Amino acid sequence: GPKVLQIPSHQIIDMGQMVTLNCDPVSNHLYFYWYKQILGQQMEFLVNFYNGKVMEKSKLFKDQFSVERPDGSYFTLKIQPTALEDSAVYFCASSYPGQLYFGEGSKLTVL
Amino acid sequence: GDQVEQSPSALSLHEGTGSALRCNFTTTMRAVQWFQQNSRGSLINLFYLASGTKENGRLKSTFNSKESYSTLHIRDAQLEDSGTYFCAAEGGNNAPRFGAGTKLSVKP
Numbered sequence: 001g002p003k004v005l006q007i008p009s010h011q012i013i014d015m016g017q018m019v020t021l022n023c024d025p026v027s028n029h030l031y032f033y034w035y036k037q038i039l040g041q042q043m044e045f046l047v048n049f050y051n052g053k054v055m056e057k058s059k060l061f062k063d064q065f066s067v068e069r070p071d072g073s074y075f076t077l078k079i080q081p082t083a084l085e086d087s088a089v090y091f092c093a094s095s096y097p098g099q100l101y102f103g104e105g106s107k108l109t110v111l
Numbered sequence: 112g113d114q115v116e117q118s119p120s121a122l123s124l125h126e127g128t129g130s131a132l133r134c135n136f137t138t139t140m141r142a143v144q145w146f147q148q149n150s151r152g153s154l155i156n157l158f159y160l161a162s163g164t165k166e167n168g169r170l171k172s173t174f175n176s177k178e179s180y181s182t183l184h185i186r187d188a189q190l191e192d193s194g195t196y197f198c199a200a201e202g203g204n205n206a207p208r209f210g211a212g213t214k215l216s217v218k219p
Contacts, residue, residue, distance in 0.1 A: 001156070033206055040152070043197060043209040056206050089152060099159040100144060100199070100207060105152055 002026040006092050006103035007074075014111050018080035021106045023092030025075055032075045033093040033100065034067065036060060043091065049075065082110045114138050115200050117210025124217050129169075129186035132213045134198035136179040141201060143174045143181040148195045148212070157183070157196075188217045 005024040013019050025032050034046040047057040049067055064083070069075040075094075079086055089105040116135045124130055134143065145157040158165050160174040160181070169188075174181040181198055195214050199207040 035209075040148070040195065042211045043199070045206055045208055048206040056204070091154065098142070099156065101156065102146075102154040 002101045004092055004094055004101050004103035006106050008106055009104065010107045012109045012111065013082060015084055016081045018078065019082055019108060021077045021090050022074040023103060025094030026101055029094035029096050031095045031097050032069065034077050035091045035093065036088045037091060038088045084110050086110050114202065114208050115198060115210040117198055117213060119213055120211065121214045124188045124215065126188060126190060126217060126219055128188055129184065132183045132196055134181045134200065134210050136200055138202050140176060143198055143200045144207065145172055145183050146197045148197060150194065190217050193217045
């Protein structure tokens with residue numbers, strides 16, 4: 001089936017540093033999403049993105065978070081600066097619209 | 112408050128038996144998806160429904176938008192069915208929101 005690739009699979013950084021999580025969505029998809037999951041618990045919606053703009057964001061999408069997809073390359077989630085509570089697995093998804101396809105997740109550990 | 116209420120939170124089945132998982136919605140949803148999250152954390156697409164019922168092997172899912180619920184039926188459960196099952200539903204112009212998940216354990 002369609003594949004969403006996420007890089008890196010795992011990153012460990014010190015609190016206060018910047019991190020960029022990269023997502024290569026399914027090639028003809030138009031909508032892109034980030035979700036956050038802590039310790040295998042609920043998948044929490046962060047943000048979705050369409051036509052170069054943020055369409056919707058949740059309360060979890062703090063001011064330190066930003067997303068972009070410059071020139072059709074990776075869809076990125078940047079956190080600057082990171083905090084301890086940002087430790088989680090971040091899942092990227094894309095859709096045409098309709099059905100969402102998820103990547104394998106990027107596990108972020110903030111020390 | 113939470114728009115997607117998923118039950119049960121945990122379920123234990125013996126191999127060969129079956130059960131149903133349910134998601135209730137507190138607002139009108141236009142589509143629902145079901146996923147299995149396996150032990151590696153990967154999300155496996157099971158179903159995407161805008162209405163009606165779909166079946167795939169030992170799994171069957173129904174979405175009733177009018178009555179605001181969706182179900183996932185598992186029959187003849189196998190050990191590899193173990194994992195956490197999530198529904199995710201989209202309403203209005205909003206992105207899909209997930210239920211809290213059902214942790215399924217299938218035992219020999």
